[in-house]
Amino acid sequence: MGYLSNISRSEGDPKVVHPGRSSLGGVDRLVRALGWFSLGLGLAELLAPRQFTRALGMPGQEMLVRSYGLREIGSGVLSLSPDKTTGLWSRVGGDALDVLTLAAAYRADNPKRDNVALALAAVAGIMVLDLIGAQGVTGRHRRASGERRRYSDRSGFPQGVQSARGAARRDFRTPADMQAAPATAALPNGGDLAASTG
Amino acid sequence: MKALVWHGKEDIRCDAVTDPRIEDPRDAIVRVTSCAICGSDLHLFHNFIPAMLPGDIMGHEMMGEVVEVGSGVNGQLKKGERIVIPFTIICGECEQCRRGNFSVCETTNRKKHLAEKVFGHPTAGLFGYTHLTGGYPGGQAEYVRVPFADKTHIKVPEGLSDEQVLFLGDILPTGWQAAVQCDIQPDDTVAIWGCGPVGQMAIRSAILLGAAQVIAIDRLPERLDMAEAAGAVTINFDEESVIERLNELTDGKGPEKCIDAVGMESYVSPWQPDTIYDRAKQMLMLESDRPHVLREMIYVCRPAGVISVPGVYGGLIDKFPMGLAMNKGLTFRMGQTHVNRWTDDLLRRIEEGQIDPSFVITHTARLEDGPEMYKVFRDKQDSCVKVVLKP
CATH class of the missing domain: 3.90.180.10 (Medium-chain alcohol dehydrogenases, catalytic domain)
Known part of the structure; x- marks a missing residue:
């Protein structure tokens, strides 16, 4: 993609010769993959719920599968956004819901019991990845609690705050194109603009 | 290279x-x-x-x-x-x-x-x-x-x-222009949303340009520390209501001049429900920016006041209270x-x-x-x- 985009650059513009290390960590890439997985699964559940209910022996549960699809899409979008920590934890919560739903379907009278067992194993595996991802991004992107730096000595005014107050008023005039409307500009000689135009 | x-x-x-x-x-x-x-x-x-x-x-x-x-x-x-x-x-x-x-x-x-x-x-x-x-x-x-x-x-x-x-x-001329385009008067209160680098420069510019009171709004203690060091009154929006506190500091009239040094990525919090709405729309590509600060500024700004926007906006915003802005006679100044x-x-x-x-x-x-x-x-x-x- 980078090479393709070079079409839009001029001859003298620098072009990438050798890519370096990314700001994306390993855990960020895992989260991204899980986000896309979530979107894919969510779309499948939304568009083809009957395939799921048939395979899992849960006839009549199409609406439930569709709602889970919407949930997956929501989690996927969140996981792919800068708010990925929330997205990943929402996936972990969703996994727990999936486990409960599948456990309820893992009945002796379900002819597709074996499929349910497989699905449970798959969800457990994904849940482990989600937990690794959620804990990883939480750790990588959180602000450490407790110790913080103090900046109370950083006024930016070498001569002190008191001497800085209004210092620029002595030699700076607001340009004409940036002056405020009379209503909040200074009243002339402390007077009354309404009276002066009256 | x-x-x-x-x-x-x-x-x-x-x-x-x-x-x-x-x-x-x-x-x-x-x-x-x-x-x-x-x-x-x-x-x-x-x-x-x-x-x-x-x-x-x-x-x-x-x-x-x-x-x-x-x-x-x-x-x-x-x-x-x-x-x-x-x-x-x-x-x-x-x-x-x-x-x-x-x-x-x-x-x-x-x-x-x-x-x-x-x-x-x-x-x-x-x-x-x-x-x-x-x-x-x-x-x-x-x-x-x-x-x-x-x-x-x-x-x-x-x-x-x-x-x-x-x-x-x-960032220095950006903060400076943000303050200059407010045309600060000696009795003005200038409220500045966002104490990142541009906000910090806007605070110092407003002080140099002689505002009677400069109020800095953020949620990060170290940034509020830095704002306070320059002589600003600070509001931590995680701890208190921005609108109530601004009205309290201005005898109920609101600040004459408001500066948005946050831009398109307002902090998302359940205590600011519109930010969740914006974030959801942003993720679905139905809106490009989260304009919570603009909405708050328009609401709290003193009528006939000035809204100055050095914060970057990228495209389309939603639920922009144009009626409030029009009826209050606010002046907007913005730009790179x-x-x-x-x-x-x-x-x-x-x-x-x-x-x-x-x-x-x-x-x-x-x-x-x-x-x-x-x-x-x-x-x-x-x-x-x-x-x-x-x-």
Whole structure:
């Protein structure tokens, strides 16, 4: 993609010769993959719920599968956004819901019991990845609690705050194109603009 | 050479790239000695600004030493001179430049056809930003080509360190213009949303311009600390209601002047439900920006007051309370900064010791550490306010 985009650059513009290390960590890439997985699964559940209910022996549960699809899409979008920590934890919560739903379907009278067992194993595996991802991004992107730096000595005014107050008023005039409307500009000689135009 | 290159959402890499070459007689090549990560770089980092392409070099706050000049620079710059590079590229000749409206220079955007389609009219070329503003390679690199270099520079007098002058290229004049366009009067209260680097500069500018009261709004204690150090009254919106507190501090009238130094990525919190609405729409690409601060400013600003917007917005916003703004008779002033309009004056103030912008630097790192520093700055880790990189 980078090479393709070079079409839009001029001859003298620098072009990438050798890519370096990314700001994306390993855990960020895992989260991204899980986000896309979530979107894919969510779309499948939304568009083809009957395939799921048939395979899992849960006839009549199409609406439930569709709602889970919407949930997956929501989690996927969140996981792919800068708010990925929330997205990943929402996936972990969703996994727990999936486990409960599948456990309820893992009945002796379900002819597709074996499929349910497989699905449970798959969800457990994904849940482990989600937990690794959620804990990883939480750790990588959180602000450490407790110790913080103090900046109370950083006024930016070498001569002190008191001497800085209004210092620029002595030699700076607001340009004409940036002056405020009379209503909040200074009243002339402390007077009354309404009276002066009256 | 090495440079920080955008490869996609949250994917910045320190790549080996080819060296920039002079391609126009008015170009110069500068060896970058210091550059910084700006808050608006984070909008690119999050891919909220359209028309970035993989392979784009980041960075619009940089300075360094001139190492090569084109034949058309006409002695305005010489090899070996130290310059700060303003983030807005200017020709100095068009009608807008002659009026001092440098950020809407009519000449320097080399991708006018794109900008005309999206903005209606092109704006100035910017370094290290979207292709809507020319897609010029940025300065988070060892070298940068400066187009229109005969005009696009600020010469650095001897005796001043990089740290003292680097921010003349963006955040200092941006904070200054934000305050100037409020036309601050001696009895004004100026409220500033966001205590990031631009907010900090706006606070100091409002103090210098003589506001009776400057109120700084944020949620991060270290940033509020820094604001308080300059003489601002602070409001932590995690702990108190901004609107109630602002009215309390202004005898119920509201601040006359409000500055939005946050822009398109307002902090998302359940206590500000509109931010959740905006975030959801943003994720579904139904809205590009989260304008919570704008809504709050319009609500709390004193009637006939001024709303000044230095914070970057990228596209479309939703639930904008136009009725409130119209009925209250508010004046809106906004825009990218007309950097060179202010820099002679600000450079003099730095030389005279009226202000030293280096106070805002909390982290200095090597260029190679840039990708990691993007993360630290974005996540506000280690009390990070401003990162300076040394190529």
